[in-house]
Amino acid sequence: MRDFYDGITFRMNVVAKKASLGLQHGLKRYDVTPEQWSVLNVVNHRAxxxxxxxxxxxxxxxxxxxxxxxxxxRKNLIVKIVDEKDRRVTLLSLSMEGKQKVQMIRNVVEMTCVQFYKGIPDAELGVFFDILMRIENNLE
Incomplete structure (x- = not known):
């Protein structure tokens, strides 16, 4: 059983690295890293x-x-605004340039995901996601 668990853990690490590199490759032409994209994406949805x-x-x-x-x-993708209700808080929003870039990047991310999940039915991806969430919960 130990070899089985080792194999799963190793494969998860390999897939995570390949996915990150694949995303990084797609984002490179926009001068955005996967980490920067994660922040831009959150600000886009929650600003x-x-x-x-x-x-x-x-x-x-x-x-x-x-x-x-x-x-x-510095890349003019995000703007900071002082919260009117609490001046100690800085609120983040996308700049006009940031909104345009996020839309272009969104297309690249979606195409990358289509490639990642090619040939895997949505039902199986749902089960996979559920398993990943359970593993994550076990790690916390």
Whole structure:
């Protein structure tokens, strides 16, 4: 049984690396990393949103998200606005350029996912997702 578990763990790591590299390759022409994309995607769906909330949703620590945000601000993809209700909070939204880039990237991500999941029925992907969530819960 030990070899079986070792094989699954090894294969999960290999697939995760290949998926990350595949996504990275697709995003390269937009000068965006997978980590930056995860932040852009969350801001796109939840704006205006606090940096702390972004960090929770992308499951990264605050300093890492802060560095990513600084890069995205320099690239003119994200804008920071002070919250009117609580001036200690900075809210994040996409800039006009960020909105345009997110739309282009969304297409690349969707094409990449189609390639990743080619030949696998949605029902099987649903079971796979459920199993992944249970494994993640076991790790917490």
């Amino acid at each position: 205006p949103i606090s940096q702390r909330h972004v960090a929770e949703l992308v499951e990264k620590d605050a300093p890492t998200v802060n560095r990513i945000m600084d890069v995205l601000v």
